[in-house]
Amino acid sequence: xxxxxxxxxxxxxxxxxxxxxxxxxxxxxxxxxxxxxxxxxxxxxxxxxxxxxxxxxxxxxxxxxxxxxxxxxxxxxxxxxxxxxxxxxxxxxxxxxxxxxxxxxxxxxxxxxxxxxx
Amino acid sequence: xxxxxxxxxxxxxxxxxxxxxxxxxxxxxxxxxxxxxxxxxxxxxxxxxxxxxxxxxxxxxxxxxxxxxxxxxxxxxxxxxxxxxxxxxxxxxxxxxxxxxxxxxxxxxxxxxxxxxxxxxxxxxxxxxxxxxxxxxxxxxxxxxxxxxxxxxxxxxxxxxxxxxxxxxxxxxxxxxxxxxxxxxxxxxxxxxxxxxxxxxxxxxxxxxxxxxxxxxxxxxxxxxxxxxxxxxxxxxxxxxxxxxxxxxxxxxxxxxxxxxxxxxxxxxxxxxxxxxxxxxxxxxxxxxxxxxxxxxxxxxxxxxxxxxxxxxxxxxxxxxxxxxxxxxxxxxxxxxxxxxxxxxxxxxxxxxxxxxxxxxxxxxxxxxxxxxxxxxxxxxxxxxxxxxxxxxxxxxxxxxxxxxxxxxxxxxxxxxxxxxxxxxxxxxxxxxxxxxxxxxxxxxxxxxxxxxxxxxxxxxxxxxxxxxxxxxxxxxxxxxxxxxxxxxxxxxxxxxxxxxxxxxxxxxxxxxxxxxxxxxxxxxxxxxxxxxxxxxxxxxxxxxxxxxxxxxxxxxxxxxxxxxxxxxxxxxxxxxxxxxxxxxxxxxxxxxxxxxxxxxxxxxxxxxxxxxxxxxxxxxxxxxxxxxxxxxxxxxxxxxxxxxxxxxxxxxxxxxxxxxxxxxxxxxxxxxxxxxxxxxxxxxxxxxxxxxxxxxxxxxxxxxxxxxxxxxxxxxxxxxxxxxxxxxxxxxxxxxxxxxxxxxxxxxxxxxxxxxx
Numbered sequence: 001x002x003x004x005x006x007x008x009x010x011x012x013x014x015x016x017x018x019x020x021x022x023x024x025x026x027x028x029x030x031x032x033x034x035x036x037x038x039x040x041x042x043x044x045x046x047x048x049x050x051x052x053x054x055x056x057x058x059x060x061x062x063x064x065x066x067x068x069x070x071x072x073x074x075x076x077x078x079x080x081x082x083x084x085x086x087x088x089x090x091x092x093x094x095x096x097x098x099x100x101x102x103x104x105x106x107x108x109x110x111x112x113x114x115x116x117x118x
Numbered sequence: 119x120x121x122x123x124x125x126x127x128x129x130x131x132x133x134x135x136x137x138x139x140x141x142x143x144x145x146x147x148x149x150x151x152x153x154x155x156x157x158x159x160x161x162x163x164x165x166x167x168x169x170x171x172x173x174x175x176x177x178x179x180x181x182x183x184x185x186x187x188x189x190x191x192x193x194x195x196x197x198x199x200x201x202x203x204x205x206x207x208x209x210x211x212x213x214x215x216x217x218x219x220x221x222x223x224x225x226x227x228x229x230x231x232x233x234x235x236x237x238x239x240x241x242x243x244x245x246x247x248x249x250x251x252x253x254x255x256x257x258x259x260x261x262x263x264x265x266x267x268x269x270x271x272x273x274x275x276x277x278x279x280x281x282x283x284x285x286x287x288x289x290x291x292x293x294x295x296x297x298x299x300x301x302x303x304x305x306x307x308x309x310x311x312x313x314x315x316x317x318x319x320x321x322x323x324x325x326x327x328x329x330x331x332x333x334x335x336x337x338x339x340x341x342x343x344x345x346x347x348x349x350x351x352x353x354x355x356x357x358x359x360x361x362x363x364x365x366x367x368x369x370x371x372x373x374x375x376x377x378x379x380x381x382x383x384x385x386x387x388x389x390x391x392x393x394x395x396x397x398x399x400x401x402x403x404x405x406x407x408x409x410x411x412x413x414x415x416x417x418x419x420x421x422x423x424x425x426x427x428x429x430x431x432x433x434x435x436x437x438x439x440x441x442x443x444x445x446x447x448x449x450x451x452x453x454x455x456x457x458x459x460x461x462x463x464x465x466x467x468x469x470x471x472x473x474x475x476x477x478x479x480x481x482x483x484x485x486x487x488x489x490x491x492x493x494x495x496x497x498x499x500x501x502x503x504x505x506x507x508x509x510x511x512x513x514x515x516x517x518x519x520x521x522x523x524x525x526x527x528x529x530x531x532x533x534x535x536x537x538x539x540x541x542x543x544x545x546x547x548x549x550x551x552x553x554x555x556x557x558x559x560x561x562x563x564x565x566x567x568x569x570x571x572x573x574x575x576x577x578x579x580x581x582x583x584x585x586x587x588x589x590x591x592x593x594x595x596x597x598x599x600x601x602x603x604x605x606x607x608x609x610x611x612x613x614x615x616x617x618x619x620x621x622x623x624x625x626x627x628x629x630x631x632x633x634x635x636x637x638x639x640x641x642x643x644x645x646x647x648x649x650x651x652x653x654x655x656x657x658x659x660x661x662x663x664x665x666x667x668x669x670x671x672x673x674x675x676x677x678x679x680x681x682x683x684x685x686x687x688x689x690x691x692x693x694x695x696x697x698x699x700x701x702x703x704x705x706x707x708x709x710x711x712x713x714x715x716x717x718x719x720x721x722x723x724x725x726x727x728x729x730x731x732x733x734x735x736x737x738x739x740x741x742x743x744x745x746x747x748x749x750x751x752x753x754x755x756x757x758x759x760x761x762x763x764x765x766x767x768x769x770x771x772x773x774x775x776x777x778x779x780x781x782x783x784x785x786x787x788x789x790x791x792x793x794x795x796x797x798x799x800x801x802x803x804x805x806x807x808x809x810x811x812x813x814x815x816x817x818x819x820x821x822x823x824x825x826x827x828x829x830x831x832x833x834x835x836x837x838x839x840x841x842x843x844x845x846x847x848x849x850x851x852x853x854x855x856x857x858x859x860x861x862x863x864x865x866x867x868x869x870x871x872x873x874x875x876x
Binding site for chain 2: 001004005008011012015016018019020022040041042043045047066067068071072074076079080081083085086107108109110112
């Protein structure tokens with residue numbers, strides 16, 4: 001029983017670490033490589049994207065997931081919401097932004113991504 | 119190729135043929151130049167321009183961007199004709215939704231095909247335990263069948279769960295995958311190693327796995343259907359766009375796709391047709407139904423020089439007009455854009471749900487583990503089976519979707535509903551604040567009143583003259599003046615079909631009025647001071663003039679040969695529904711205040727007429743914002759309504775700025791909320807819609823919170839020690855599937871909301 005309880009507690013610790021404490025550091029730099037953000041199976045891929053500060057940016061999205069939730073991407077900080085047609089390249093233009101991290105997500109926040117402006 | 123529109127019906131996937139629309143190609147010689155430039159690109163096989171349509175089709179392995187750059191380099195503008203229009207996007211979206219719906223329904227039938235018989239068997243008392251070798255064989259077969267169902271009907275949950283897991287996020291898929299996975303794995307352990315488990319715990323839960331997958335697919339499918347209806351309003355707006363336009367090119371009228379209409383094109387619209395782009399009437403006259411944009415039911419007369427907007431309906435005459443705004447620049451396109459953006463923005467009330475959503479799924483996973491541990495440590499036999507059931511049920515019943523959907527769905531419907539009533543709400547925040555307004559400042563001129571002074575009374579003093587003659591005389595003398603009241607007189611006269619004539623010896627006397635000679639008669643036209651100055655006998659007509667002043671009219675005296683001939687009163691008439699609309703606002707408990715630069719007497723007279731008791735009069739334009747600040751300092755949540763031009767600072771400072779548009783000439787970007795028609799009823803409508811939407815959001819959030827707060831502990835088994843109640847995972851699956859459907863359906867109820875009749 002002791003072992004089971006310990007396994008249980010370890011599991012809880014693992015959940016806390018994996019979903020909350022772990023901070024991903026990897027981000028794709030859009031100025032180095034041209035990227036297309038694929039929207040499928042509940043995630044944006046890649047989901048952390050570096051862009052240059054103070055410049056207009058264009059992001060390419062490609063949606064494969066048919067669910068209605070995935071059909072819109074929001075950048076709440078710059079008041080942008082764009083429809084992403086299924087299986088069509090869609091470019092989303094973003095205004096120049098100052099340095100910082102900006103989230104983007106679907107209306108329900110099930111799909112989430114981060115824009116790292118620097 | 120569609121001959122009529124010059125557009126490809128089905129653009130091939132690899133797009134080896136590009137269709138471009140050329141702007142700025144005014145002469146036939148441009149054709150050769152453009153074709154040559156395009157053909158000189160190495161990868162272009164051929165380029166052919168259709169001059170009438172101003173399109174060029176290019177074959178070859180080259181992207182549109184490069185073609186456009188080449189065309190721009192030789193001095194023209196070009197855009198791709200293959201870009202999907204809103205209309206096409208909408209059609210496509212419907213097809214996608216339908217496909218998604220069908221696939222979910224198919225998956226539902228597959229899963230329920232196994233789940234329902236098993237469920238019936240279990241309810242009928244069939245043993246779900248594994249004791250004999252035969253039972254092991256049968257359950258192994260069913261277990262494998264169940265695995266196949268998980269693959270064919272539930273693959274999307276597992277793939278989604280895995281993908282988000284490796285991205286350190288968790289969502290609804292995670293919960294469903296974990297819940298059904300736990301039930302299946304435990305059941306397979308029972309089948310393979312029954313001896314490793316206590317006898318009472320040798321129970322299989324394959325029916326739960328299959329049923330849950332089936333029910334959640336069903337819930338998702340119904341949600342897709344219900345969601346489709348939440349965007350009805352935007353569909354209707356997009357549907358207002360005409361698909362083709364008839365333009366005059368090379369002296370011929372041709373039908374072209376709406377995307378190909380260029381700036382300054384002359385467009386023909388016949389009765390019964392929609393106006394395809396914004397423009398100015400150059401020939402003909404007609405009446406146009408603008409109700410779809412402004413909510414104003416009366417058709418509007420349009421003559422040469424008048425502005426017309428895309429999406430409205432030409433009722434009576436055939437007209438030619440010059441395109442002044444096309445494509446994404448038309449008022450309709452901007453409205454659609456704004457409504458779309460607003461529909462996806464979130465009011466502050468939704469932020470709490472967002473924060474909760476971010477932690478929700480991991481918290482539920484932890485709850486499931488804790489619940490299993492508690493059952494294992496303290497539960498009755500078979501503790502292991504109870505632990506598995508409770509953990510599975512906790513994972514399945516928790517519904518992050520209901521929380522996530524609560525706000526966006528209502529905003530989507532509410533903003534759309536408002537747009538239908540001619541009220542454009544900029545974002546979720548404006549929507550929420552509008553529902554809380556306690557004080558409303560109304561600008562007088564152009565907001566409460568028409569903003570265009572008119573002659574209201576012609577009081578004939580000397581019966582030798584007719585009203586027509588008096589007006590002709592007055593307008594003749596005033597036609598040289600630029601004073602707004604003078605212009606009002608001239609316009610009113612012309613409206614009556616009378617023509618101003620020439621006067622001589624015209625003199626303006628500052629602060630008094632004007633004098634002139636008309637057909638040998640000496641005319642004096644102005645205020646009381648002018649009459650007194652020249653010693654014109656007024657008798658008891660001064661009292662009548664004062665009476666007019668208290669009715670918010672400005673009286674002017676006309677003397678012919680030093681004898682009083684008439685009194686003409688000019689006023690800016692109050693819009694005919696201002697009184698009723700202000701009453702509606704006051705009935706909502708809103709303090710209504712009038713703000714104006716006019717003198718106190720006129721202001722008070724207007725205020726009294728419309729039932730307003732508080733007046734800020736003689737306010738300089740730059741002080742309007744201070745008045746807003748004053749009210750805010752008193753703790754009011756202030757709405758400010760103005761025409762959006764000289765009121766901009768006050769509109770910006772107010773908690774909610776309302777810009778009132780006249781007709782469709784709207785300053786869309788200038789305010790939090792734009793009223794497309796001049797009527798103040800739009801204000802009351804906006805507030806009513808925002809209140810209804812906020813109420814709907816609160817219901818949704820409350821429902822979603824309560825559902826999760828009550829459902830999760832119940833699933834974990836907190837009622838078991840007291841009542842012996844433990845939730846069946848299948849029921850949890852059904853509850854979860856229908857909880858988000860309930861939220862979407864409740865938001866859909868808003869579609870039937872009607873602002874009070876007026």
